[in-house]
Amino acid sequence: MEKMNPVEMCDMSEVHEALIEKINRSLPDEDDIYDLAELFKIFGDSSRIRILCVLSVSEVCVCDLAAVLNMTQSAVSHQLRILKANRLIKGRREGKQVFYSLDDEHVRSIIAAGMEHLKEED
Amino acid sequence: MEKMNPVEMCDMSEVHEALIEKINRSLPDEDDIYDLAELFKIFGDSSRIRILCVLSVSEVCVCDLAAVLNMTQSAVSHQLRILKANRLIKGRREGKQVFYSLDDEHVRSIIAAGMEHLKEED
DNA sequence: CAAACACATGAACAGTTATTCATATGTTCA
């Protein structure tokens, strides 16, 4: 891939040129970064975090989720759809009900990593 | 964004009542969940992730960031402000330039946790 | 089959957000 035309660069271009080269080589793939941002976007909503926390405790059906989280069934379903599409949870039908549970062990570790940052603040 | 709504619950209320009680007790504090979502919101933008990835390699000034990431200086500054306000990065002035670097070890672990999820997909 | 229930989903709306543009602040140096 050809180098992007530097839109802006400070005067000491010679000095920082090498650094920029080095950084460009060690940056993750553009697509990976995009996917990563998309993933964190999923965690960037308290309703979804709450759902994940509940499912982290136990497999739960949709209406119980709505009850525990004090959300409408529709709102819960919309969020479950997003979580499922991103393979963070999975659904299991049992008669009229659908029970959801975590589909990825990393969900807990991602949440834990975020919590650590919060608990560290002064 | 979070609204109060009428509680919904499926018919088998007696069966799930105990489960709901248990879940309610083990859920994280409401404020913590909110803060956690706010934190992940920061990571939920590819421009900010890219900035964090760059700073994960080296301390870099604003105009070099703009050059590497092919963004305008203004756009970079706006994002740096957000990252700084959330204590993910810190700035160090050196003459006319300001050099930014990571301010939290957890930044790397949060990104790593997210990456693991992506790399796991079939 | 029809009714009741659990859940899913499309459309619309309100609130949020990242970027751009213009301009302000802060620093160095002639």
Place this chain on the structure above:
DNA sequence: TGAACATATGAATAACTGTTCATGTGTTTG
């Protein structure tokens, strides 16, 4: 002091997102 440079920031705009409302799908049961 004033010009040039590096960065910061306010306002405006376009794009995105979560919820609600209405309705559709799938399942059980009378």
